[in-house]
Amino acid sequence: MKEWTDRPAPAAKTVSEARLMSVLNTAVDGIIVIDEHAHILVYNNACEKLFGYTAAEVLGQNVKVIMPRDYSDAHDRYMDNYKRTGHRKIIGIGREVRGRHKDGTEFPVELSVGEASTPDGRQFIGILRDLRSRKEAEQRVNELQADLVHLARVSAMDEMGAALAHELNQPLTAIMLYMQGIARTLDKRDDPADAQFKTVLAKAVHEAERAGNIISRMRQFVEKREPHRRPIDLNAVVNEAVELTIVGMRARVNIERDFAQQLPKAFVEPVQIQQIVVNLLRNASEALKDREDGTIFVSTRQDGAFVTIIVEDNGPGIPPAAMPTLFKAFSTTKKTGMGLGLSISRSIAQNHSGDLIVDPGGHGRGARFIVQLPVASREEETDAGL
Amino acid sequence: MAVHILEDDPGVSDSLLMLFKNLGLEATAYPDAESFFETAKPVKDDTIIVDLLLPGISGATVIGWLKTLKEPPRIVAISGQAQSAIDRQLKDVGPVELIRKPLSIQMLSTLV
Secondary structure (H helix, E strand, O other): OHHHOOOOOOOOOOHHHHHHHHHHHHOOOEEEEEEOOOEEEEEOHHHHHHHOOOHHHHOOOEHHHHOOHHHHHHHHHHHHHHHHHOOOOOEOOOEEEEEEOOOOOEEEEEEEEEEEEEOOEEEEEEEEEEOHHHHHHHHHHHHHHHHHHHHHHHHHHHHHHHHHHHHHHHHHHHHHHHHHHHHHHHHHHOOHHHHHHHHHHHHHHHHHHHHHHHHHHHHHHHHHOOOOOEEEOHHHHHHHHHHHHHHHOOOOOEEEEEOOOOOOOEEEOHHHHHHHHHHHHHHHHHHOOOOOOOEEEEEEEEEOOEEEEEEEEOOOOOOHHHOOOOOOOOOOOOOOOOOOHHHHHHHHHHHOOOEEEEEOOEOOEOOEEEEEEEEOOHHHHHHOOO | OEEEEEOOOHHHHHHHHHHHHHOOOEEEEEOOHHHHHHHOOOOOOOEEEEEOOOOOOOHHHHHHHHHOOOOOOEEEEEEOOOHHHHHHHHOOOOOOEEEEOOOOHHHHHOOO
């Protein structure tokens, strides 16, 4: 068998041998055959690329040559163990291992191992798939998700700050005015018996003012942060958000994309827009979780001075009872979460001089959310150096 | 002169009402713009306090309409929202007096 991959390739002795050689050397994955003593019998072209050794260099050698040190020391033991006990730890299972290139670098490979009984004894066939590009893609997705989570958190904090400030201002206003009203009445009455009430009331008003000042400071802090907007190709931004969501999604839901050609650029902060899209997609997949044929449709369109992103699902729609408070902070129909997602999404869109509007659907139609964002003006395109 | 208060939050509306009555003014509160326009006939000397976040017709719309009157009353917008949100709502309305929440008697006494 050794001569199959020796160079120059000798003529195959039989048709089936010729066929096998062609298979081996056409395969994209690395293929290695070893004998019972771990000596390499077959080493195909893909392996040469993967490990940097030529077939001539490794044929007949122990397969340890392409393993990192920590594996290679244990490999003989693994083989002995299998031969003795017949207990399979990798054969027929496959797992992710590390390979070692001739230059010493290590890299992840997916290894599946098969076994064959031959007249020459037991042989093991390993198929090796390079995982580097997949790993890089996974890492990129992880980084993007981390960015998104971080920004979502910052933005959620801002939004929560603004929402809290607004919600607390209402009762605080009432408290302050009630107390000041009473204080005025007491002043007018001018009864010495009221002196103690007046002192306490003045202190209470002072405390309410203190609370008011804290809220004002919080509001100022939130207002200082202005997002970095620039002219952006929404299709790319939306597509990336869809990819991110698919990776993070537990349930299997179809996502169909239909992006408009020649969409004008939108003047937006891309990560914030992705936050809206991810949020809408998560809501939609939540609405579809009990359906077999759940599908989310994501599309982009130009609509006058706006570029719009439309996220639609084939779920049950939004119940009429949920509509009045749908975009209100701290109101939610879900068991988990704070009910900030849609409120944040809408205020992001509105802060971009756009809007987030909803068609609740129902009666067999799913909900449809429309994000409107302003088309970048020519000046904005020029300012951004585009 | 009369004070008209357009405010949907019951606490804010009630406390404002109490305060203005306390100051000896005729004051009426409305939970939304619709009920205000049904009953009130604002005149030049009146002061209309409009919360920007109203259910139904928005505070900004009400302000816009009031400004088109031949003899518009004094209009004061109140809001507890962020400045950017306020600016956005008022951008088509033009300049208007604004008091930000939380309100206090000092801020309001300048109105009367």
